[in-house]
Amino acid sequence: MTYSFELPLLALLILTAGGAIIVKELISAVLILGAYSFFLALVWAWLGAADVAFVEAVVGAGLATVFFLLTLSQTSPEDTRIRRPPPPIIAVIALPLLGLLLLYAANDLPAFADPGAPASVHVSPHYIENSLADTRTPNVVTSVLMDYRVLDTLIETVVVFTSGIACWLLLRRDAE
Amino acid sequence: MIDRPSGSVIIRRTASLLVSLVQLFALYVLFFGQYGPGGGFVAGVMIAASLVFGLLVFGEDSATSQRATRLLAADGVGLLLFVAVGGLCLIGGGEFLNYSEAPIPGLDSAARRYLGILMTQIGVAMDVAVAAVSIVFSLSRSVATEETDA
Numbered sequence: 001m002t003y004s005f006e007l008p009l010l011a012l013l014i015l016t017a018g019g020a021i022i023v024k025e026l027i028s029a030v031l032i033l034g035a036y037s038f039f040l041a042l043v044w045a046w047l048g049a050a051d052v053a054f055v056e057a058v059v060g061a062g063l064a065t066v067f068f069l070l071t072l073s074q075t076s077p078e079d080t081r082i083r084r085p086p087p088p089i090i091a092v093i094a095l096p097l098l099g100l101l102l103l104y105a106a107n108d109l110p111a112f113a114d115p116g117a118p119a120s121v122h123v124s125p126h127y128i129e130n131s132l133a134d135t136r137t138p139n140v141v142t143s144v145l146m147d148y149r150v151l152d153t154l155i156e157t158v159v160v161f162t163s164g165i166a167c168w169l170l171l172r173r174d175a176e
Numbered sequence: 177m178i179d180r181p182s183g184s185v186i187i188r189r190t191a192s193l194l195v196s197l198v199q200l201f202a203l204y205v206l207f208f209g210q211y212g213p214g215g216g217f218v219a220g221v222m223i224a225a226s227l228v229f230g231l232l233v234f235g236e237d238s239a240t241s242q243r244a245t246r247l248l249a250a251d252g253v254g255l256l257l258f259v260a261v262g263g264l265c266l267i268g269g270g271e272f273l274n275y276s277e278a279p280i281p282g283l284d285s286a287a288r289r290y291l292g293i294l295m296t297q298i299g300v301a302m303d304v305a306v307a308a309v310s311i312v313f314s315l316s317r318s319v320a321t322e323e324t325d326a
Contacts, residue, residue, distance in 0.1 A: 054214055
């Protein structure tokens with residue numbers, strides 16, 4: 001197994017994530033985060049999760065960046081400069097240890113694309129085998145989202161609706 | 177940021193081509209979501225993105241942007257459509273959002289579920305598009321009024 005595509009992508013991900021933290025101007029951080037989302041979308045596409053890649057590219061790299069930029073366009077330049085105090089010594093010691101712990105725990109995860117993984121043997125086979133016959137929908141992701149698990153999607157739609165209303169109520173002032 | 181049109185002719189020319197192209201692609205993603213990647217959520221965000229792009233380039237007073245303003249009147253319609261499909265299934269004697277019980281004559285169970293998925297996806301797309309455009313409006317208008325107050 002070669003990593004000719006994964007390794008440059010991983011390097012770009014770490015580079016953009018680190019760059020978003022290091023830069024001094026918030027507006028640069030926002031644009032670098034947009035690039036980070038785009039590389040993340042490429043990772044999802046490479047792993048075969050085309051639907052997730054789609055959402056990541058449109059929402060993460062597109063709409064979220066616009067939201068951030070609109071917000072930043074209304075703040076004064078001295079507010080968007082970042083003052084970074086040096087991190088406390090306990091964080092410098094504890095966070096790498098936490099990272100090592102997570103890497104150690106990742107050893108117990110099932111291998112990528114393992115057909116015997118717990119997530120692949122529970123209800124997924126039923127969805128994959130019956131989606132076409134039940135719903136005439138070849139894209140199993142869509143039939144799970146909009147039919148088998150539609151109540152979750154309904155509540156997510158309510159959440160999106162509520163966020164739009166809440167932003168309107170909190171931020172909008174009447175022009176009159 | 178959206179109160180004045182962009183001065184660059186390159187940006188305006190590109191935008192006038194791209195806005196309708198993105199909307200066309202969003203419709204494709206919406207109605208092709210049952211066969212390929214995509215679906216209601218992505219289609220809604222793409223419609224919103226094209227409208228926001230038009231807002232940013234042409235300003236909110238232009239004819240192109242009036243569509244985005246009119247869209248705000250449809251707030252909640254998408255969610256209502258979603259819930260109405262569920263209620264239709266209740267009327268047909270099934271559980272809430274069990275599409276196969278929807279009282280539509282002349283269709284078998286699978287075709288009803290196909291139709292149910294399509295209708296709820298349109299509902300999700302409308303809901304997401306309106307929410308995103310309304311967030312952009314609320315983010316950008318609050319300051320415009322603050323400036324006139326000052």
